[in-house]
Amino acid sequence: MDIQSLIFILSIAIQSSTAVLLATVGEIFTEKSGVLNLGVEGMMLMGALSGFAATYYSHNLFLGVLAAMVVGGMLALIHGFFTITLRANQVVCGLALAILGMGLSSFLGRSIIGRVAERVVPLPVCFLEEIPVFGPVLFNQSPFVYFSYLLVPSAWFFLYYSRPGLSLRAVGENPVAADTAGIPVIKIRYLWTMFGGMLAGLGGAYLSLAYTPGWKENMTSGQGWIAIAMVIFALWNPLRAIFGALLFGGVNALQFYFEARQFSLIPSYILRMLPYLFTIAILVVITRWETVRKRTGAPASLGLPFQREDHS
Amino acid sequence: MRFVVERRLDPSRTASWTGVVLSVFLALFMGGIVFLAAGANPLKAYWVMASGAFGNFYNLSEVLVKTIPLIFCGLSVAISAKILLWNIGGEGQLAAGGIGSAAVALFLSPHLPSAFVLPTMIVMGFLAGGLWASIPGLLKAKMGVNEILTSLMLNYVAIYWLEHLYFGPWRDPIGMGFPGTAMFPESAWLPRFPQTRVHLGLAFCVLAALILQWIFTRTRWGYEIRVIGENPRAARLAGMNITRYILGVMLVSGGLAGLAGMAEVSGIHYRLQQGLTVGYGYVGIIVAWLSRLHPVGILFVAFFLAGLLVGGDQLQAVMHLPSSVGLVLEGTLLFFILGSDFLSRYRLKLEPKMQVPNSNETNPKSNDRITVI
Numbered sequence: 075m076d077i078q079s080l081i082f083i084l085s086i087a088i089q090s091s092t093a094v095l096l097a098t099v100g101e102i103f104t105e106k107s108g109v110l111n112l113g114v115e116g117m118m119l120m121g122a123l124s125g126f127a128a129t130y131y132s133h134n135l136f137l138g139v140l141a142a143m144v145v146g147g148m149l150a151l152i153h154g155f156f157t158i159t160l161r162a163n164q165v166v167c168g169l170a171l172a173i174l175g176m177g178l179s180s181f182l183g184r185s186i187i188g189r190v191a192e193r194v195v196p197l198p199v200c201f202l203e204e205i206p207v208f209g210p211v212l213f214n215q216s217p218f219v220y221f222s223y224l225l226v227p228s229a230w231f232f233l234y235y236s237r238p239g240l241s242l243r244a245v246g247e248n249p250v251a252a253d254t255a256g257i258p259v260i261k262i263r264y265l266w267t268m269f270g271g272m273l274a275g276l277g278g279a280y281l282s283l284a285y286t287p288g289w290k291e292n293m294t295s296g297q298g299w300i301a302i303a304m305v306i307f308a309l310w311n312p313l314r315a316i317f318g319a320l321l322f323g324g325v326n327a328l329q330f331y332f333e334a335r336q337f338s339l340i341p342s343y344i345l346r347m348l349p350y351l352f353t354i355a356i357l358v359v360i361t362r363w364e365t366v367r368k369r370t371g372a373p374a375s376l377g378l379p380f381q382r383e384d385h386s
Numbered sequence: 387m388r389f390v391v392e393r394r395l396d397p398s399r400t401a402s403w404t405g406v407v408l409s410v411f412l413a414l415f416m417g418g419i420v421f422l423a424a425g426a427n428p429l430k431a432y433w434v435m436a437s438g439a440f441g442n443f444y445n446l447s448e449v450l451v452k453t454i455p456l457i458f459c460g461l462s463v464a465i466s467a468k469i470l471l472w473n474i475g476g477e478g479q480l481a482a483g484g485i486g487s488a489a490v491a492l493f494l495s496p497h498l499p500s501a502f503v504l505p506t507m508i509v510m511g512f513l514a515g516g517l518w519a520s521i522p523g524l525l526k527a528k529m530g531v532n533e534i535l536t537s538l539m540l541n542y543v544a545i546y547w548l549e550h551l552y553f554g555p556w557r558d559p560i561g562m563g564f565p566g567t568a569m570f571p572e573s574a575w576l577p578r579f580p581q582t583r584v585h586l587g588l589a590f591c592v593l594a595a596l597i598l599q600w601i602f603t604r605t606r607w608g609y610e611i612r613v614i615g616e617n618p619r620a621a622r623l624a625g626m627n628i629t630r631y632i633l634g635v636m637l638v639s640g641g642l643a644g645l646a647g648m649a650e651v652s653g654i655h656y657r658l659q660q661g662l663t664v665g666y667g668y669v670g671i672i673v674a675w676l677s678r679l680h681p682v683g684i685l686f687v688a689f690f691l692a693g694l695l696v697g698g699d700q701l702q703a704v705m706h707l708p709s710s711v712g713l714v715l716e717g718t719l720l721f722f723i724l725g726s727d728f729l730s731r732y733r734l735k736l737e738p739k740m741q742v743p744n745s746n747e748t749n750p751k752s753n754d755r756i757t758v759i
Contacts, residue, residue: 112534156721160727162727162728165472166675166724169671170672170717170721171721173669173671173672173716173717174714174718174721175717176668176713176717177711177712177713177714178420178714178717181708181710181714182420182424184708184710296542299539303532303535303539306532306535341550343547343549343550346546347546350539350540350543353539354525354531354536354540357525357531357536358525358529358531361531
């Protein structure tokens with residue numbers, strides 16, 4: 075393998091990991107506040123559709139990205155209303171959101187399948203882009219990718235080293251104690267559930283505006299679910315989420331590379347299964363590791379509704 | 387004045403039924419907004435859907451055709467949910483069941499007496515789906531790996547495998563490039579009711595629902611499944627081998643979804659081809675939860691949701707609106723039904739603002755009311 079192929083593979087690995095990374099970081103915040111939202115796939119699909127549709131009709135990429143984040147946040151708000159206020163089962167509500175997002179995006183998007191709109195093009199960063207190997211891999215990417223470079227460390231810092239981050243974690247670990255300490259549990263859960271939805275929507279917009287421009291039914295092909303798996307792999311830590319997303323992106327990039335090279339040792343249908351099989355493998359490994367090390371990053375109150383009567 | 391939420395000690399039945407009716411109306415209302423957004427007249431759209439699904443004999447029979455896989459998939463989700471497992475891999479298990487039974491029809495049927503072909507297909511469909519579901523089952527039981535994600539990931543794997551088979555090695559050699567296997571011999575066809583596409587699978591899925599109901603209410607195994615689902619700690623302390631129950635339940639759960647695949651290939655398509663995996667596995671989740679995991683309830687809910695699907699197809703044919711509106715209505719309905727449980731578990735009350743709610747009240751009259759907010 076020559077240096078050009080290496081750059082090609084690494085560059086694609088980063089590109090195909092970005093949507094998952096954005097959604098994973100969003101879901102980490104949602105889950106850290108104690109809300110399990112399994113509807114990431116639906117929110118990403120609606121984000122991809124609304125981002126593309128808004129750009130198509132307004133010819134403005136900023137509006138597209140904004141629309142995707144608003145729609146993602148609104149869908150998460152629905153999930154929040156049913157699970158936080160009405161205290162419905164979070165797993166089933168999340169599944170309902172995923173199914174609703176699939177159906178709604180396929181219904182509303184039928185008329186713009188195959189249309190072409192503006193797209194977000196790679197934006198080389200001057201000077202940095204000229205560093206050998208790392209330059210073209212890291213700094214000749216779309217602005218979405220640069221945003222994720224900024225997002226991940228700030229998310230990590232916010233969660234572990236800031237007061238609001240501490241409140242957020244407290245609400246997810248022990249809402250009763252947080253409530254006693256005067257932290258507004260319900261408000262915080264709503265806020266971070268919506269934040270998670272906005273990032274999932276942004277991840278979707280990245281797919282439809284930059285990665286594979288255009289709208290296609292079910293174009294996320296399970297990346298929302300993979301993001302939820304990556305939350306577990308990351309042990310709810312945004313920094314570790316990078317590794318999960320990059321591994322996923324790497325598997326995708328190898329698949330591209332093999333297909334481009336007509337590499338026939340591994341048949342193409344197996345290559346297409348790889349990201350999913352790989353996600354299962356990663357879940358097995360991390361669950362094993364957790365059992366051996368007897369630690370997990372899962373918030374103690376994940377999935378449980380909060381109500382004051384529980385401690386009165 | 388302010389709103390106060392009170393918990394009811396006994397869930398109210400009246401409120402529960404009010405909630406169901408309210409949910410249906412709210413879902414239809416939200417669907418109406420979606421129709422308006424798509425530039426269609428909601429009343430006309432609903433009329434087209436209703437008459438398209440239940441308007442005449444043939445359309446009604448088409449609803450029954452779609453009811454069959456929905457019942458199987460709903461039962462599949464219900465039995466796993468009873469033991470607190472989330473099997474959302476119904477779609478992949480359906481595909482696996484289709485592959486398993488197609489293998490019998492394509493390669494084994496010449497060597498079998500024709501009376502044995504269908505029973506062998508049923509067994510193979512069940513086993514293929516069940517074994518596919520045993521992968522997440524085994525990972526969950528032995529290592530505690532999250533079964534929601536593993537079962538869902540396997541959907542994609544199974545569907546790619548299915549496509550590979552009918553595009554590749556199993557493609558009909560004399561099919562002129564048609565993406566599908568050769569047609570099954572007639573001995574592998576499930577008999578149909580005259581003038582319809584409704585096939586014998588209908589009887590099987592009703593039977594399966596009744597058997598499951600009997601298992602849940604009358605057998606030791608069903609009782610133990612419910613105990614584990616409702617109180618895993620108690621079950622473990624009582625010395626139950628939970629691993630074995632998880633494996634058994636996942637085998638049956640996947641087997642039921644596999645039967646849906648078997649019924650589709652052997653009752654409708656007569657071959658493996660595109661259009662086998664159209665989302666029945668996902669709708670099965672909705673079927674199971676709308677009927678509150680009750681096997682007999684699943685029969686009726688599946689019929690109703692199949693009506694929505696067929697109505698959606700008619701909408702596409704008549705008004706050129708995408709048929710996925712069926713899925714939209716079903717997802718919305720599930721949301722509202724889940725939310726409506728709130729009505730049966732809590733009650734809303736207006737109270738004067740100044741009164742400080744005292745949760746430690748010992749007044750015997752208010753023992754069944756606990757002030758929440």
